[in-house]
Amino acid sequence: MKIIKKLVIAFVLIYLITLGLVYVDVYDSRPIVSLFKNFQSDSSLDIVDFSVENKKSERPKPAPNKNRNPYYGDLHVHTKYSFDAYVFGVTASPDDAYKYAKGEGIKHPLGYEMKLREPLDFYSVTDHGFYMGMIQAYADTSTEISQNDFAEPFHNINRLENLTVESAGQRSNIFSSVLGATIIQPYPDWHPKLLMAYLTRNTQLALKSFDYDIHKSAWADIARSANEHNDPGHFTTFIGYEFTTSTDIEGGNLHRNVIFNSSEASIRPWTRIDSTNPEDLWTWQDRLREKGVDTIAMPHNSNGSNGQMFEMETFKGNAISKEYADKRMRNEPIVEITQVKGTSETHPLLSPDDEWADFEIMDVRVGSRPPTYSKPSGSYVREAYLSGLTLDFTKQGNPYKFGLIGSSDTHTGAGAFDENNYWSKVGLLDGDPENRGSVPLAEENIDRLTEYMQAFNQPLSTVDLEQGTYANTGFTQWGASGLAVAWAEENTRESIFNAFRRKETFATTGTRIAVRFFGGYDLSSIDLNSDSLVSESYQKGVTMGADLMQDDDKIPEFIVWAKKDKNGAPLQRVQIVKGWIDSNSGRPKEKVFDVACSDGNEVDPVTNRCPDNGAKVNISDCSITDNVGSSELKTLWKDPEFSSLDKSFYYVRVLENPTCRWSTWDAINRGYQPREDLHETIQERAWTSPIWYIPNASDVDVIPLGGTIQLRTID
Amino acid sequence: MKYKIFIFFIIGILLYVIDIGLNSYDEKEIYISDQEIISLVSAWKSQVGRNPTDDEIVRIINNLVEEEILYREALNLGLDQDDKIIKRRLAQKISFLKQESIVDNPSNNELLDYFNNNKDKYFVEPTFTFTHYYFSNDNDALERSNEAINQISNNLDVSSDPFFLGKNFVDVSLNSIKSDFGENFATYFNNFKINEWSGPVESAYGYHIILVINSHDGYYPDITMVLKQVEIDLLQSKRDKAVSEYLDNIKSEYKIYINPNLQI
Numbered sequence: 001m002k003i004i005k006k007l008v009i010a011f012v013l014i015y016l017i018t019l020g021l022v023y024v025d026v027y028d029s030r031p032i033v034s035l036f037k038n039f040q041s042d043s044s045l046d047i048v049d050f051s052v053e054n055k056k057s058e059r060p061k062p063a064p065n066k067n068r069n070p071y072y073g074d075l076h077v078h079t080k081y082s083f084d085a086y087v088f089g090v091t092a093s094p095d096d097a098y099k100y101a102k103g104e105g106i107k108h109p110l111g112y113e114m115k116l117r118e119p120l121d122f123y124s125v126t127d128h129g130f131y132m133g134m135i136q137a138y139a140d141t142s143t144e145i146s147q148n149d150f151a152e153p154f155h156n157i158n159r160l161e162n163l164t165v166e167s168a169g170q171r172s173n174i175f176s177s178v179l180g181a182t183i184i185q186p187y188p189d190w191h192p193k194l195l196m197a198y199l200t201r202n203t204q205l206a207l208k209s210f211d212y213d214i215h216k217s218a219w220a221d222i223a224r225s226a227n228e229h230n231d232p233g234h235f236t237t238f239i240g241y242e243f244t245t246s247t248d249i250e251g252g253n254l255h256r257n258v259i260f261n262s263s264e265a266s267i268r269p270w271t272r273i274d275s276t277n278p279e280d281l282w283t284w285q286d287r288l289r290e291k292g293v294d295t296i297a298m299p300h301n302s303n304g305s306n307g308q309m310f311e312m313e314t315f316k317g318n319a320i321s322k323e324y325a326d327k328r329m330r331n332e333p334i335v336e337i338t339q340v341k342g343t344s345e346t347h348p349l350l351s352p353d354d355e356w357a358d359f360e361i362m363d364v365r366v367g368s369r370p371p372t373y374s375k376p377s378g379s380y381v382r383e384a385y386l387s388g389l390t391l392d393f394t395k396q397g398n399p400y401k402f403g404l405i406g407s408s409d410t411h412t413g414a415g416a417f418d419e420n421n422y423w424s425k426v427g428l429l430d431g432d433p434e435n436r437g438s439v440p441l442a443e444e445n446i447d448r449l450t451e452y453m454q455a456f457n458q459p460l461s462t463v464d465l466e467q468g469t470y471a472n473t474g475f476t477q478w479g480a481s482g483l484a485v486a487w488a489e490e491n492t493r494e495s496i497f498n499a500f501r502r503k504e505t506f507a508t509t510g511t512r513i514a515v516r517f518f519g520g521y522d523l524s525s526i527d528l529n530s531d532s533l534v535s536e537s538y539q540k541g542v543t544m545g546a547d548l549m550q551d552d553d554k555i556p557e558f559i560v561w562a563k564k565d566k567n568g569a570p571l572q573r574v575q576i577v578k579g580w581i582d583s584n585s586g587r588p589k590e591k592v593f594d595v596a597c598s599d600g601n602e603v604d605p606v607t608n609r610c611p612d613n614g615a616k617v618n619i620s621d622c623s624i625t626d627n628v629g630s631s632e633l634k635t636l637w638k639d640p641e642f643s644s645l646d647k648s649f650y651y652v653r654v655l656e657n658p659t660c661r662w663s664t665w666d667a668i669n670r671g672y673q674p675r676e677d678l679h680e681t682i683q684e685r686a687w688t689s690p691i692w693y694i695p696n697a698s699d700v701d702v703i704p705l706g707g708t709i710q711l712r713t714i715d
Numbered sequence: 716m717k718y719k720i721f722i723f724f725i726i727g728i729l730l731y732v733i734d735i736g737l738n739s740y741d742e743k744e745i746y747i748s749d750q751e752i753i754s755l756v757s758a759w760k761s762q763v764g765r766n767p768t769d770d771e772i773v774r775i776i777n778n779l780v781e782e783e784i785l786y787r788e789a790l791n792l793g794l795d796q797d798d799k800i801i802k803r804r805l806a807q808k809i810s811f812l813k814q815e816s817i818v819d820n821p822s823n824n825e826l827l828d829y830f831n832n833n834k835d836k837y838f839v840e841p842t843f844t845f846t847h848y849y850f851s852n853d854n855d856a857l858e859r860s861n862e863a864i865n866q867i868s869n870n871l872d873v874s875s876d877p878f879f880l881g882k883n884f885v886d887v888s889l890n891s892i893k894s895d896f897g898e899n900f901a902t903y904f905n906n907f908k909i910n911e912w913s914g915p916v917e918s919a920y921g922y923h924i925i926l927v928i929n930s931h932d933g934y935y936p937d938i939t940m941v942l943k944q945v946e947i948d949l950l951q952s953k954r955d956k957a958v959s960e961y962l963d964n965i966k967s968e969y970k971i972y973i974n975p976n977l978q979i
Contacts, residue, residue: 052943059839060931063885070880095951118894228947514879531877563879566897566919600853631852631920632879 019190022198043200044270045287050223050239051263061233064489067534068504070514071486071496073122074101074415075240076257076300076339076407080158081127081218082242085411086135088427091158092413094125094225100414102235109158109427114414117421117567118512120483121491122236123229125222125413126257129241129269133218137211145211150185185209204273212268219268227263232492241269243297245276247315252308253301253366254278254315256332257407258285261294261497277315279324282331296500300336300409303344304366307378310387310400325397334500337381337507337687338406338482340416340425341366345653345687347376350383354577354592356655360509360682362477370459371474382579385690386588389581389647403503403545403689404651406482406510417510419682420622422480422662429473436475438666438675440468449473465676476678480662481509485686487543503545503689506652511684512565515574517544517652519691523557528634533561544651545689550696555642558691560595562654563632568684569656570629573597573610576637580648583695592653596635599628605640615657617681619674622660629657644695651690655683745783752776809961821949829949830938836948837941840888841933843904845925847914849878852921860915860922867912867924879920886931896920 078085079094089109092100100106103119137143138151139158145151185208187193197206204210219241226237240259246252256278258269270284278297285295302309314320337344342362351357364371377383381404388400408415410425424430433439441449446462449471453461463472485506486499499505506515516534520541526533537559542548548556564571574596580589594603597610604611615628639650658681664674674680755775759767767775795801821829830837848863850856854876863873880895893901897919907913907927914924938945 059888060842060886062842062887062891065881067881119890516879529876531882533877534881561879563920 018195022195039199041200043202044266044268044274044284045291046267047264047288047291047293048220048223048267049264050220050227052224052227059231059234062490064495066489067538068487068489068499069491070506071121071236071488071491071499072508072512073120073124073236073484073486073496074407074410075122075124075126075238075259075298075405075484076242076336076409077123077125077413077415078127078242078409078411079125079222079413080136081133081222082411083128083131083135085127085427086139086158087154088411088429089158090412090427094127094222094413095229097125097413098123098225098229098237102229106414108412108414108423108431110431112423114412114416114423116414117418119235122238122484122486122496124238124240124257124259125226126240126242126259127218127222128244129258129271130244130273131210131215132222132241132269132271133214134210136218137214143214145209145214148209150209201274202268204271207273216268223263223265230263230493234491236491236493236496238493238497239263239265243269243271243278243281245272245278245281247306247308248276253305254299254308255301255366256281256297256299257336258295258297259497261296261493264293266293279315279327282327285331286327294497295331296334296497297332298334298336298405298407299332300339300407301341301344301362301366302335302379302381302384303342303347303362304364304368304374305379306365306372307375310378310380310384312378312387312391320391320396320399322395322397325391325399328399329401332402333503334403334405334505334689335381335384336407336482336484337404338509339409340478340481341409342477342479343481343509344380346380346382349376350380351590351592354590356575356592356653356683356685359685360477360479360481364474364477382577382590385649385651386579386581386590389579389649390586390588392647393581393586401692403500403505404507404687405484405486405500405505406507407484408482416480417483419480419510419660419662419684420665422665424475424478430475430478433666433670435471435473436478436666437471437473438476438663438678439670439672440465440470463677467672467675470675476663476675479509479682483508483510483512485514504543506544506686506688508686509682509684511568511656511686513568513571513654513656513684513686514563515652515654515686515688516559516561517688517691518542518559519546519548519556519650519693521551521554521556523559524636524638526559526636528559528636533559542691544691547692547694549694550644553644555638556650556693558595558637558639558650559635560637560652561632561634562596562652562686564630564656565684569624569659570615570631571598571633572613572615572629572655572657572683574633574635575653575655576650577653578639578648578650580643580646583643583645583647583698591641593637595637596633598630598633598657613657617658617660619660619664619680620668622665622668624657624659645698646693647695648693649690650693652686652688654686656685658683745780747776747779747783751779755779821946821953826942826945826949827938829952830941830945833948834935837936837944839934839936840890841904842886842888842931843892843907843927844883844885844887844929845927846883847878847926848873848875848924849882849920850915850922851876854921856921857915860924863924864912864914873924875924876921878923896923 077097079097080086080091081094091109092106096106100114100116101120101123103116105113105115108114135154138146138154139156140146141155146155186206187208194206197203204215205212222241223239226239229235230237238259240257243256243258245254247254266288270281274280281297285297288295299309312320314324338360343360345359346354346357347361348358363374365374384400388398392398408417408425410416412423412425412427416422416424424436430436434441434445435449441462446469450461453473460472462469485508486496487504488495488499518537518541522540523537526536526540541559558576560574560576562571562574573594576593576595578591578593581587582589593608594610597603598613601611601613603609613628615625617624661679661682663678664680667674756767756772759771759775789795848860850860850863863875866873889901889904892904900916900918900923903916903925909927909930912924912926915922916925
């Protein structure tokens with residue numbers, strides 16, 4: 001008896017001491033118990049090969065093209081495994097999502113069919129890593145975890161009978177309050193699960209509402225589905241997820257998608273529960289890379305980041321160093337410039353001289369309720385390129401030397417890319433024109449919407465305009481965008497992933513424009529009308545995403561070649577956007593040059609603008625002017641204001657003739673005039689990754705007054 | 716003879732009366748089975764995390780009784796008639812039952828049947844190797860392409876435009892031709908000439924003079940080559956079709972009358 005008593009006491013004592021040490025280790029950064037760290041394993045670094053049994057596809061793989069083909073895809077797709085998508089009524093699985101991308105029709109939560117006009121070449125299901133798969137398990141009343149109090153509001157929410165527009169209020173409420181703090185309750189400090197969480201570096205285990213097995217099986221299903229649908233030569237998939245982090249200040253969105261380069265991936269996604277600091281994500285990616293698994297992360301919705309995505313300092317407020325810049329670029333070579341929740345190229349306040357800057361602007365922080373303004377500076381891509389040059393100027397490295405892609409961020413498994421076939425992205429909340437605010441509300445729906453928006457913590461739920469009362473849901477700032485395009489030798493995982501790494505990519509607003517872009521010093525020797533134009537350009541120059549090094553005083557030349565979407569509107573103009581640091585003043589500057597005009601028009605050398613080509617849209621039926629605009633535009637351009645000392649970047653923007661915006665289509669299809677406070681038309685467009693001009697290293701030191709920039713390494 | 720039939724008739728009536736007598740069904744009596752109580756108690760337990768007290772058990776049973784009484788009174792009043800909510804709820808209940816009754820692991824025969832019925836899904840598309848001269852819509856496409864076909868037949872040099880996606884296409888499928896050139900252009904490959912320049916063929920971007928060098932016919936693969944995919948597709952289709960098949964089967968048992976003269 002005594003021995004047992006002693007054993008029990010000894011066990012309790014050892015347990016308490018262990019907890020004490022863990023406590024010190026977690027809350028005290030001094031290396032008192034660093035020895036203890038040796039007992040920790042890291043579950044996030046376990047690699048699993050999710051590959052499926054060889055399918056022996058009979059379809060022959062087309063020969064690779066050394067001049068590369070443009071492959072169109074979407075790298076930002078949510079399904080039922082995302083905590084929020086499930087609440088929005090989405091029951092589409094990753095399998096459904098991939099089927100959709102290959103051209104099959106799938107069902108919207110409201111019952112109608114969603115189908116692409118043309119299949120895509122690649123697709124990645126990127127569900128939120130945070131609480132992946134959990135909400136679905138809460139809803140399924142046969143699971144053990146659904147029997148807990150916190151799971152009750154989710155019970156059966158997506159049974160067919162509950163998929164109604166009327167349920168939107170309850171859903172918004174769940175989304176904004178229940179999903180927040182209430183379900184994330186840690187176990188008490190003494191609980192063995194806490195010790196377990198510490199020993200496997202897996203904080204999630206310490207949460208009552210978390211079931212690791214369910215989480216892992218959702219992730220495994222996502223990986224299985226990606227591998228099952230991958231068809232080398234014909235259709236490419238990537239195992240992926242979204243790292244949904246933010247700053248401590250509400251709505252400082254720092255979301256990133258992560259995709260894997262092969263059929264192998266970690267046993268679980270690294271999520272915001274592991275750390276909210278993106279630098280820790282990059283450390284994790286670096287470690288995976290050491291183990292032979294390459295990943296890239298792609299930030300998105302910088303527009304809703306309240307200036308936090310492209311800051312001049314780190315997440316913790318330290319100075320950016322060359323190490324930071326290298327690490328960021330190693331892990332985040334591309335950025336999503338456009339998606340349903342607005343376009344992040346630039347903002348009218350940041351680029352007052354750019355007539356096309358006011359394009360699909362979403363001016364609030366992501367998910368903020370009530371809607372809260374997002375500060376433009378630090379939130380847009382063009383300014384980030386300039387900030388990168390400035391940081392480089394002060395010898396801190398350039399952390400913003402990224403390429404560009406677009407994607408949808410759909411939460412229904414199916415991206416909506418066409419203005420005249422649009423279902424927005426959050427399922428039951430914006431799946432019909434009344435709720436997304438493009439047509440007036442029916443009398444009986446006004447009360448319902450008011451109730452629904454109150455649940456969503458948005459006091460002003462409607463707005464009275466000439467034609468009636470409209471929903472003021474914020475969805476009017478969203479749009480039918482965008483696509484990621486990779487220039488790759490063939491449609492395989494390896495080839496397309498390498499294109500992302502090279503940044504040989506461009507983004508479109510959903511249209512299938514294609515654009516080539518080369519820079520060099522001897523491109524004028526190439527005949528623009530020769531069949532060897534592309535192969536010669538690759539030989540003599542660099543392409544989008546690359547660096548063009550200084551060559552004495554030679555002036556860079558650029559070749560741009562754009563072609564229209566065969567189902568879309570003709571092209572209106574091609575522009576080159578230049579940004580640079582004036583080496584005399586140190587000021588960042590930007591300028592937009594039209595370089596090719598439709599219909600054989602010439603660019604005015606003084607204003608750098610094309611003349612109006614006269615293309616119009618008839619708002620009563622959305623028809624566009626016939627025979628105006630070009631099916632392709634091609635030119636050689638030399639920078640007329642070039643200075644060989646200035647660090648610069650050049651990227652291409654291709655503009656289509658104007659067409660109706662989705663909100664106009666919604667209205668006229670239902671017999672209304674377009675809503676008066678929205679843009680009636682848009683100009684679909686594409687942006688390439690920049691080519692950076694790199695002047696020879698200068699030996700001038702930049703010494704700020706007061707010395708606030710503290711750098712660990714300068715070279 | 717007549718009497719014998721009459722005797723059977725009387726026996727029938729007697730049996731009916733006896734049956735009523737033995738199983739007298741009183742609308743005001745409620746029987747609650749042990750099973751019902753046990754399942755309710757265990758549901759309560761799993762929700763709350765402990766066994767219910769005696770008081771609570773009484774309450775559970777009272778609730779059940781009251782629910783049953785209200786249900787019967789509602790039926791008496793005919794409240795179940797023509798109630799859309801009840802109709803839909805029942806309809807959904809049976810569709811869930813049907814969806815959930817799908818068993819995994821299809822048999823070989825099932826797989827073979829599915830494969831044979833959906834052969835087109837697994838059809839390996841024909842592929843083509845071709846080269847072309849391109850004449851841009853922005854630059855007298857039709858006129859120049861007509862000129863070009865004459866020049867070719869007279870062995871003269873042709874001056875064409877570079878095509879955005881290149882000049883030579885090797886082993887490309889019809890779908891990828893559609894996506895690169897447009898539907899219209901792809902129809903040429905339904906009836907193409909091999910090793911002979913032909914055109915002009917119109918695409919979304921202009922006109923083309925085409926030379927098909929090689930082609931591989933499409934074919935149906937053996938099931939063993941695509942077995943895994945067939946299995947995946949079969950399970951998916953079974954889930955999708957469970958309800959609609961059930962409905963199709965049962966539909967024939969109903970006669971449906973709709974007023975053909977209804978004006979809406």
